[in-house]
Amino acid sequence: MEKLRYALYTGCTARESTPELLKSTMAVAEKLGIELVLLDEASCCGASHLQDYDDFLSLVLNARNICYAEKLGLTMVTICNTCQLNTAMTKHRLDTNPELKAKVNAKLSEVGLEYKGTSEVTHFLYAIIQDYGLENLSKKVNVPLSQFNIAPFYGCHNIRPSELQNLSNGGENPYNPTSLDDLIIACGGNNVDYDAKNKCCGFHAELQAPHTAAVLTGNALSGAMDANADWMVTPCPLCHLKLDVQHHNASKAIGREVKLPVLHMPQMVGLALGCTPAELGLQHHVTKVNFV
Amino acid sequence: MDEIKSQQVTFKLFRFNQETDYLPYYNTYVLDVTHEEVILDVLNRIKWDHDGTLSYRRSCRHGICGICSIKINGKAILACKARIFDLIDVFGTDMTIDPLSTKRAIKDLIIDKEDFWDKHAQITPFLVSDVEENPSLENLVSPHDAEKLLEADYCIQCGACHYSCPALEINDRFIGPAAFAAAFRFAADVRDDASVERLHVVNEEAQGVWDCVKCMECAEACPKDVNPIEKITKLHNMIFEAGIAKNNVATRHAVGFAHSIEKHGLLDEGELVRYSEGNIGVLKHMPEAFEMWKNGKIVMPWNMPKSKNMDEVKKLMQSSSTVKF
Ligand code: SF4
Ligand code: SF4
Ligand code: SF4
Ligand code: SF4
């Protein structure tokens, strides 16, 4: 197989409150022989909140980020659902609206950049599944996760709106997504099914609507627990922050003690590939990872 | 002529009669369905061939009246539009048929939609305009101005988005995606004189747009591609543009991103929470913050990472900003 190369858009979270995500992403890429070129020039995607304040500004900034992947001639991979949504949304809007693209490029030209639309944007999860291939991954698994029941938590922004995700994230159906389940199986684990796996964790309203956000987190954790999960796995660091750090607020909101270790997608893959807990930054979790 | 394909499907059908039943129950039917059939055909067959007491709503049979919306395995659909073979592609051959909201069921698939209409009433769902009673000319809207509605006027008020919204399910004061889309539809109409009043309604805490969790369920659920969350984002923008954004945790949370990006390119997570909540409000986050700090999840201000080529980011922030707070 030809060596896979991507431009990695880390987003902010992987460089701040979830350092273990960046660490494990790099560790897994190395094990699989995937080259990830860090886009250090990139700025924050706005997380769909800057978009509420100043939509045009958010388009310009996200287009600038994509420009740097285009310069390298590489597909951009993201490791955060919300980065994926906002970057892919920007790309989609510019690629389908020449007038808007020209307006954005007029601004970008002030700093010597031009958005062309030549780089694809996809989440690392889908790059692994579609480009690397699950069969190839299975062959590299040397510590199968067969003793674990693992609950996939997809996170909204990787699967909805499907109109957008069909272009970037492999087009799985948001009402019955399978990518994370397939990945769990490829790592030798047992995927568990529960209603909240494709629902929202509430992260984006945590400050404005803390009760709503906490109930949603509680539903996710309790659903996974009731399905007998030993731990959860998610491709999104924002879901991770909610599920890993906020379980006490979630417990209060739903009137039941809920708590489960939650792994980032690459941490799970890394475990199956034989990475050490330290290589995957497992010590950074608030809900302690007690099974390795 | 194409060959008619058929397949066996197991339908679990929600049954409940508010007047006689204490709890709902499900009836199971195993039916051969053809590739031409939609869910409404199946409901008709069950009613006509198996159980005449089954109740559901349908009228136009053309995806226009919006009355036949129900849920299949949790996915909101129009019964008259959803092809069973498309649903088999997604779910396989086991399908549970539920009303849009089991909590609001009156009889079988028929629900009480009063809450849906109440939310609409809240946002003044009609054009407020001083139109001359005996005009000498037509009151024309140019195609360019009509496009500003972003097809929000395609809504058929089926309720699919409304009863798929998790924020609404938890917080019943929340106005919800359908009524927000309607608020946008009129607020964006060049003939309307009540835009600002409407924006005030959707700007209120608990009921307004700020409580949306951005799950995109409404965009996914809508059978008419109204894309309510897109309209909700527009309402946020209009609130800032109209200068009526209040200085509160929700607005500061949006504006705080711009401050961070201007300084670091990246988001300063800790500072965002402090700025949004204020110096006192931020204290309630201390227990989490302490746990995070203990585990190496808090970056100290002096270690805050910065994007490379910050001069570009700064310049673009200057030249491309379109609103002020
Ligand atoms: S989603 Fe969050 S972490 Fe990702 S870039 Fe946007 S703001 Fe930063
Ligand atoms: S699940 Fe939570 S963090 Fe993940 S995308 Fe949805 S709201 Fe955002
Ligand atoms: S995006 Fe907002 S309005 Fe739409 S369903 Fe989710 S919470 Fe409700
Ligand atoms: S916005 Fe779409 S889903 Fe919501 S009520 Fe209107 S037509 Fe139905």
Ligand code: FES
């Ligand atoms: S019967 Fe009118 S929309 Fe389905």
